[in-house]
Amino acid sequence: MSGLSLLLNGMLLFVPVAVVLEHANPSGHVWIFIASGLAIIPLAGWMGRSTEEIASYAGEGIGGLLNATFGNAAELIIAVVALNGGLYDVVKASLAGSIIGNVLLVLGVAMLAGGVRFNVQNYNALAARSQAAMLTLAAIALMGMAVFRSQVGTGNAKLDTDLSVAIACVLLAVYALNLCFELITHKQLFVGEGGERKTAPRWSLRRSLLVLAGATVLVAWMSEILVGAIEPTTHSLGLNSIFVGVFVVAILGNAAEHATAVLAAMKNRMDLSLSISIGSSVQIALFVAPLLVLLSHIVGPAPMDLIFRPGLVFSVFFAILITAQVAGNGESDWLKGAQLIAVYLILGLLFFFAPTLPLVPSGSG
């Protein structure tokens, strides 16, 4: 863990590098993109760390709520900045990529790394099934919106927006009920992970708040630089922006947390590992995505709807389908990890080979 911390702190150097590049060589988009992207990783890590410290002061219930609400704050900031810039396609791609990445890449690497050390690893199947059903619910919402679009056509943006707001409210309500289930009525089910995560605070509350504020400001700054560089970078590399959104931008926001999930699996703490990986996907799908739909009425040039491109919807659906199948019986082995990673690779290849798509601000489309 110490080596990982050192690496993460070292990556903070990319913060000044990104700023210098942005001003010294504004046409070097690819380098600006890389530097700002790498800078976000340790900053997001510090945001998560300070949130946990603050949560440890707040007591079990409120603490869990804080962790659950701000756990993906870095991703939320990147998305809000992109939304503000009108990059709806990138926002949707990075949301989908985050859902996919957590259940396929993070959980896959965790099961593989853990399974290489331990022949079979066990975890609470009930909690895993409950979270998988949450994801299926979100997938149904996305799939339903896509079918709606295919049947109704693109004529009526007002309709799309109203429907998206209504469904976003349902998703947020279910997320609130889920928190209520995890933190209040059935907390004994999740006690394994709760015990791991909730430790005595090591920082003073003042220090935690300062770190959180500082990291938040810096993440917002780096996101501004990153988002500005996405279009020219994808253009000069000949990549399509959806691929970059799904497989690059999506990873930056919680790379640090991903490391924790893998390390936990290697210590045979599969419950913690699953609660981070599947839990992050649940949070993105049922909290961050619907929240962004609502926020887009305030911050964006136009409201964002919940209609994702068919390729994204199918990827999310199948990622969730195989995760539910693989994680439904309370046991994991290295082959399961390899299967999840293989699905991630297959989806990555499909998006990589898709022809370059124009990156136009797509309004409510």
Added chain:
Amino acid sequence: MSGLSLLLNGMLLFVPVAVVLEHANPSGHVWIFIASGLAIIPLAGWMGRSTEEIASYAGEGIGGLLNATFGNAAELIIAVVALNGGLYDVVKASLAGSIIGNVLLVLGVAMLAGGVRFNVQNYNALAARSQAAMLTLAAIALMGMAVFRSQVGTGNAKLDTDLSVAIACVLLAVYALNLCFELITHKQLFVGEGGERKTAPRWSLRRSLLVLAGATVLVAWMSEILVGAIEPTTHSLGLNSIFVGVFVVAILGNAAEHATAVLAAMKNRMDLSLSISIGSSVQIALFVAPLLVLLSHIVGPAPMDLIFRPGLVFSVFFAILITAQVAGNGESDWLKGAQLIAVYLILGLLFFFAPTLPLVPSGSG
């Protein structure tokens, strides 16, 4: 239960109200629709009650068969009347709505209501999985027909009809095998519910038959009034007829039975609750729907096929998918109930927001 009976019997007042409205104010379609719809609920309840009484005279095997065959008789009558009026879209929407409503709304409310009282409730996972597989089989048939249509096009109504009849026969055969499984070869699996449902008869056989005959006639009469009012009602309320079919007409036929499923869950009899809710869906999908396809060759202006609108097919598929996921492990809690209800809400919003569709008799389409 007594309070519920009282309420149901009170609702019988809507029978004369519907008749009076129909003759006194033929242009007040909305009120006629509401009154006839509400009148069907207690009548369907009496049909179910009298069928159970008759079944209790017939001995276990035949009794189970009678219950399984006539358990959704009210829905069958409504559908036949609508078929006779050429309202194919309404029939299909109400069939799909019935399948969806039973596994999402009824089972959802039952799990929620039961889960609020009991932390975790248990039921026979084997029976639930077997019934869920039945529903998946039916979903595959509907999905297959939709893919067939999308590939083959709409040119050949004869082909659609012949294929629909063939697939309806397969579904009916599987349903017959399912009855054989439940009532003969593996009845011990279902003994829990059987025990609950099969009590000593309380009515004389004569009384039971008279009540059944009377309720059947009245249901047919009310259905006639209801079906005639659907089109003008949806028109004057600005709703689309599919929404009304899926979420209104579908509920009338077995609202009384739904109450039983919820009450059973509140008494921690989850096996009975699941056998009513999932069992009703199985009956609609594998018995009522294919039977209507065959009947349509006799009673309708044109044969009905099994090609449902894409929105209906997707709704049925996803409703069944999440039900199988949620009900597959033999345990339920309030969050599972909330998840099912949320999916029902999401589907409801999607249909509600879909633009008004013209309600034309669609023949074999």
Added chain:
Amino acid sequence: MSGLSLLLNGMLLFVPVAVVLEHANPSGHVWIFIASGLAIIPLAGWMGRSTEEIASYAGEGIGGLLNATFGNAAELIIAVVALNGGLYDVVKASLAGSIIGNVLLVLGVAMLAGGVRFNVQNYNALAARSQAAMLTLAAIALMGMAVFRSQVGTGNAKLDTDLSVAIACVLLAVYALNLCFELITHKQLFVGEGGERKTAPRWSLRRSLLVLAGATVLVAWMSEILVGAIEPTTHSLGLNSIFVGVFVVAILGNAAEHATAVLAAMKNRMDLSLSISIGSSVQIALFVAPLLVLLSHIVGPAPMDLIFRPGLVFSVFFAILITAQVAGNGESDWLKGAQLIAVYLILGLLFFFAPTLPLVPSGSG
């Protein structure tokens, strides 16, 4: 078993019959098709038998590898011959048909035949789930290619081919890892079947190799005759070639092995039965199909891609979905068998009723 052997050996008579018909009456395509098809069944059986003998000489690990690699060699030969003749649609249809047939027809008949004798049969749920997840992974690859095609259009054959090669490599890598899992790191999980299948050799190694060589040559010859007769046969019977590929050609390659799976179930050896049926599907989907994509760059008139017709993709997906549902809990009964067979029937009807499609060499489409 002895009666079965006799029947199979008797069917060897179709080898000379096919050759004679081919030369005496070249326009009797239907009879040539039937004779060569029936001739392949016992030859494939002898190929499988001799492979097992050779495997028993090679020791457990390498033996398992040989069985796993050459277990579907007959199907591979038929496919290579068809590929060479440019019949891409038939190759794809027979691959899909093989995947579907093994999990629906073979497993269905096995569960039905076993379930009629034994009330409930048990098997290792862990191994079944692991194999089902493998199939889901392959279904995701096929589904992803179909979505890719629907989004990207048919403009760019080079793109389709490159993507297909990349995904084929991922599938082959996962298959290799699967073998590693089954034969090395977790072989204790599969010891039930391993024990059944690996017996002391009964033939000399020389005899085994001679039988294998002879049967291989004859299968290749019969395949040549069969493939040449497919187009005129489907034409004169008014069938569409996809139906013939999915439901006729697909069955020839491993009909003999299918009999073994059913016989095993009737002896209550469900682990062996599942390992043959689901295992064959895994082998076709993750080894034979991707291998053919690579081989097509050498033997075919044009490379074959992994883009299957929507009807095939949906069939494979739903076949795998219901198999995972039915085989996921370690128990089987006759109704499960009937359910699988019913799904096979439904898919068969859908393909049978689809209008006759032109059988043009479709290149990379």
